[in-house]
Amino acid sequence: MTDSGDKKQLLHLVFGGELESLDEVQFRDLKGLDIVGIFPDYATALTAWKSKAQQTVDNAHMRYFIVHMHRLLDPQAKGN
Secondary structure, eight states: OOOOSSSOOOOEEEEEEEBSOTTSOOBSOGGGOEEEEEESSHHHHHHHHHHHHHHTTTOTTEEEEEEEHHHHHOTTOOOO
């Protein structure tokens, strides 16, 4: 089943994990990464990112990221 509509899908992945240090993106435990999900647009991904980031605000080493999957799937396309 696909999400049909006039809007083009621009897939975004939201994930996070605990970093080794605050100076670089090196995760402490790759098996412990939190894969929040894949979202159809940036706005939805941003909402999910904010929610997870807020839940872990007390842990300075915990970071969440948004990956623009649509850019990886089609590097020539323009979009968010």
